[in-house]
Amino acid sequence: MLIKDHLANMGETLFRWRSFVLTLFIPIVLFAIWQGEAIELRFGDTVGEIYETLCLVLVLTGVVLRAYTVGYVPARTSGRNTKGQVAESLNTTGIYSVVRNPLYLANAIGYVGVALYTQWLWVGALMALVLVIYFERIIAAEERFLSDKFGQEYNDWAARTPAFFPRLSGWVPPALPFSWRTVFRREHPSWLSTMTMMYALEMLSTWREGEALADATAWHVAMLTVIALQIVMMALKKWTRFFRVEGR
DSSP states (O other): HHHHHHHHHHHHHHHHTTGGGGGGHHHHHHHHHHTTOOHHHHHOOHHHHHHHHHHHHHHHEEEEEEEHHHHHHOSSSSSSOOSOOOOOOOOOOGGGGGGGGGHHHHHHHHHHEEEEEEEOOHHHHHHHHHHHHHHHHHHHHHHHHHHHTTTTHHHHHHHOSSSSSSSSGGGBBOSSOOOHHHHHHHHHHHHHHHHHHHHHOOOOHHHHHHHHHGGGGHHHHHHHHHHHHHHHHHHHHHHHHHHHHOTT
């Protein structure tokens, strides 16, 4: 078996479990938090706060990149499916004209930001290494599927578009207008999971440092806001068609 086929076969398995695989990282994150906030311990509170702010910027960058990508894609592409590959059409314009896997790039930026928020650089480095191995295999599986389905059209696009690191010189304007309703409909679960991860890290760190959890008012408000948004979105999706956009 060729190495690329072996990677693709592994990727098929990882693709089906992609929503759960990185939960294996939880014990490592908990261990790091239990060791204390390394940046603040070594450089002081001010540096620690600046560092955490930069980590939050990374996480938000991932969230925004996902939203931007999803806002331009047509229906039955770039979805959250886990049972198998689905692609009714090939996305080659907009963000997909400068990078072939913008959603995985966004996820990688966000995950590394979350890992670095522990204030232990080795956790972020380990996360980056795991993501390289993880996404390499999933992307190999998707590339095999897309090449088989779209043939030369896919091969030509792949030849001129980087897999993971954007090349802005290849920019082609999006074929569809931006749809904020599509973003809200498809991305609100990601917002909840991201907020939950960050909230849990902050609460665990606060508890570990012996500080009062009740004093983290901004975090409590943010978490409750995202939960409320999730409830509203689920209700609207179930009982209305407000977030349904034709062809999206």
